[in-house]
Amino acid sequence: MKDKVAVKDDVTVGVVSRTTGHTTQNETSKDKVYFFDTTLRDGEQSPGVSLQTPEKIEIAQSLARMGVDVIEAGFPAASPGDFEAVAAIANTVKGCTVAGLARANKADIEKTAEALAGAEHSRLHVFIATSDIHLEYKLKKTREEVIETVKDCLAFAAGKFDEIEFSAEDASRTDMDYLSEVFSVAIEGGATILNVPDTVGYMTPMEFAGKIRYLKEHVRGIEKAIISVHCHDDLGMANANTLAAIEAGARQVECTVNGLGERAGNVGIEEVVMALKTRRDIYGVDVDIDTKQFTRVSHLVSRLTGMVVPPNKAIVGANAFAHESGIHQHGVLSNPTTYEIMTPESVGAEKSAIVLGKHSGKHAFVDHLVRLGFTVDDSKIPDLFTKFKSLADRKKQIFDEDIIALVMDMIDHEKAVEVVHHHYHSDEQGYAYADVRLKTPEGIREDAAVGDGAVDASLKAAERALGKPISLKDFQVRAVTSGKDALGEVMLKVEYEGKLYHGRAIHTDIITSSVNAYVNAINSIYFAKAITTNAEEA
Ligand SMILES: CC(=O)SCCNC(=O)CCNC(=O)[C@H](O)C(C)(C)COP(=O)(O)OP(=O)(O)OC[C@H]1O[C@@H](n2cnc3c(N)ncnc32)[C@H](O)[C@@H]1OP(=O)(O)O
Ligand SMILES: CC(C)C(=O)C(=O)O
Ligand SMILES: [Mg+2]
Numbered sequence: 001m002k003d004k005v006a007v008k009d010d011v012t013v014g015v016v017s018r019t020t021g022h023t024t025q026n027e028t029s030k031d032k033v034y035f036f037d038t039t040l041r042d043g044e045q046s047p048g049v050s051l052q053t054p055e056k057i058e059i060a061q062s063l064a065r066m067g068v069d070v071i072e073a074g075f076p077a078a079s080p081g082d083f084e085a086v087a088a089i090a091n092t093v094k095g096c097t098v099a100g101l102a103r104a105n106k107a108d109i110e111k112t113a114e115a116l117a118g119a120e121h122s123r124l125h126v127f128i129a130t131s132d133i134h135l136e137y138k139l140k141k142t143r144e145e146v147i148e149t150v151k152d153c154l155a156f157a158a159g160k161f162d163e164i165e166f167s168a169e170d171a172s173r174t175d176m177d178y179l180s181e182v183f184s185v186a187i188e189g190g191a192t193i194l195n196v197p198d199t200v201g202y203m204t205p206m207e208f209a210g211k212i213r214y215l216k217e218h219v220r221g222i223e224k225a226i227i228s229v230h231c232h233d234d235l236g237m238a239n240a241n242t243l244a245a246i247e248a249g250a251r252q253v254e255c256t257v258n259g260l261g262e263r264a265g266n267v268g269i270e271e272v273v274m275a276l277k278t279r280r281d282i283y284g285v286d287v288d289i290d291t292k293q294f295t296r297v298s299h300l301v302s303r304l305t306g307m308v309v310p311p312n313k314a315i316v317g318a319n320a321f322a323h324e325s326g327i328h329q330h331g332v333l334s335n336p337t338t339y340e341i342m343t344p345e346s347v348g349a350e351k352s353a354i355v356l357g358k359h360s361g362k363h364a365f366v367d368h369l370v371r372l373g374f375t376v377d378d379s380k381i382p383d384l385f386t387k388f389k390s391l392a393d394r395k396k397q398i399f400d401e402d403i404i405a406l407v408m409d410m411i412d413h414e415k416a417v418e419v420v421h422h423h424y425h426s427d428e429q430g431y432a433y434a435d436v437r438l439k440t441p442e443g444i445r446e447d448a449a450v451g452d453g454a455v456d457a458s459l460k461a462a463e464r465a466l467g468k469p470i471s472l473k474d475f476q477v478r479a480v481t482s483g484k485d486a487l488g489e490v491m492l493k494v495e496y497e498g499k500l501y502h503g504r505a506i507h508t509d510i511i512t513s514s515v516n517a518y519v520n521a522i523n524s525i526y527f528a529k530a531i532t533t534n535a536e537e538a
Contacts, residue, residue, distance in 0.1 A: 201234025326361020
């Protein structure tokens with residue numbers, strides 16, 4: 001037995017789930033916006049996307065965890081695969097309503113009821129087109145025939161689902177008096193959610209809001225139903241149209257993760273939710289979505305569908321919290337609110353990124369040097385910054401290694417420590433001996449060590465010669481040329497007094513490369529300290 005929808009005068013109090021006791025969507029608070037996610041149905045209609053049942057279950061579970069109110073799991077009558085996926089989700093995903101799409105005919109509705117039989121809370125989403133264009137060229141039905149079809153199919157669906165949503169496909173291009181009549185008939189037939197799709201993304205925000213207001217005034221029994229909107233992005237206005245509809249009184253949003261969907265896609269859940277939350281001062285509505293899961297769910301959907309998220313996509317794009325230009329970087333470093341209206345943490349993204357490039361300024365450059373472990377004297381900055389700018393003009397992307405190389409190059413010209421002598425010997429068992437003599441500001445220092453291999457012995461000997469507690473933290477070696485005489489590049493990091501310092505060197509002998517890289521790291525310690533001393537003296 002399905003639970004009954006109890007109707008009050010001003011609000012519709014809906015079904016309380018039989019197994020969990022959670023109140024589902026029909027309990028309308030004027031202030032709550034419900035989220036109906038159709039990633040698995042309209043989202044899968046994105047050209048090139050095809051998901052297998054286990055992938056759909058994984059996405060559905062993530063959506064439920066994120067707090068969506070309804071998951072449209074598929075279109076059961078479309079194929080055996082879709083039927084199987086909807087049934088599997090209905091049986092396994094709990095804590096939210098599971099919906100299945102059906103055309104306005106008995107066979108589709110029957111299949112949907114079968115697929116949703118195991119759902120904790122089931123919703124039939126039945127649709128039929130109402131615009132004259134669709135009636136004439138596609139359905140080949142008159143307006144009256146469509147109304148009769150709506151009546152028949154709702155009568156057939158009655159009692160088979162916990163609730164029924166009716167969609168008037170291409171509603172936004174439908175004559176408004178006729179649309180009002182179709183929706184009135186749908187309410188009389190038992191639909192408690194009326195969806196107003198902008199199927200072809202034709203609306204403008206004010207126009208769409210006007211249509212929602214018109215429906216509120218002209219549909220009989222509208223106070224018993226929730227108005228839903230389903231916006232496509234053909235003109236890039238899906239989010240603006242959705243938000244305008246919410247301002248006009250719509251309380252369910254149909255959306256997809258990453259804005260997937262037919263053609264240019266549906267409105268992205270992440271965009272609507274963050275607009276409602278960030279501009280609560282304007283919209284004043286409640287949203288029960290855990291926004292911290294947006295980035296993770298976006299990555300999951302992108303990976304499983306193969307639909308890459310453009311870097312500049314709002315909220316979940318890789319650049320959504322990245323700052324490249326100097327003026328912005330300076331602002332963000334002083335206070336992120338200068339250029340960020342949401343925190344990256346609020347959508348589960350990593351902290352804001354300051355990306356060094358040709359538009360960066362000195363503030364960001366110096367901040368980056370400090371984060372890389374360099375303590376750079378003010379007097380050195382102009383020269384380093386000029387070199388960085390000319391490199392950035394030539395290179396699309398600047399990596400940490402490029403910055404390190406710039407600093408190392410400067411250090412190379414001001415070496416505090418130099419290798420005067422380095423000798424090593426190792427045997428086939430890996431036993432090695434090395435001795436190292438260094439010229440340091442404190443005079444000639446030398447020592448010897450044994451180690452596990454020639455690199456280990458040589459670096460230990462150098463550390464002993466310096467007599468400072470410097471520990472090796474990272475060591476990477478790669479061939480930069482090929483052949484017998486290949487050049488070996490060593491990049492390493494050492495830690496001294498809690499800070500990391502980088503060293504890099506290239507040589508045909510990898511052991512020599514290692515000692516030189518180590519000494520270069522030591523030089524950056526001296527460099528940093530000497531500069532600090534100079535700065536303190538000044
Ligand atoms: C706006 C939207 O996103 S609507 C959802 C769109 N999604 C899909 O179409 C994905 C799944 N679709 C499919 O797999 C197939 O189209 C099926 C299985 C549903 C139907 O396949 P077929 O029987 O081969 O029909 P086909 O797709 O060629 O044409 C659609 C038929 O449904 C009819 N139809 C379309 N919408 C509706 C509707 N809402 N209610 C009743 N009938 C409808 C059309 O008039 C046409 O009928 P006809 O075969 O008698 O001419
Ligand atoms: C099935 C309906 C709601 C749809 O996807 C549309 O009209 O875009
Ligand atoms: Mg659609």
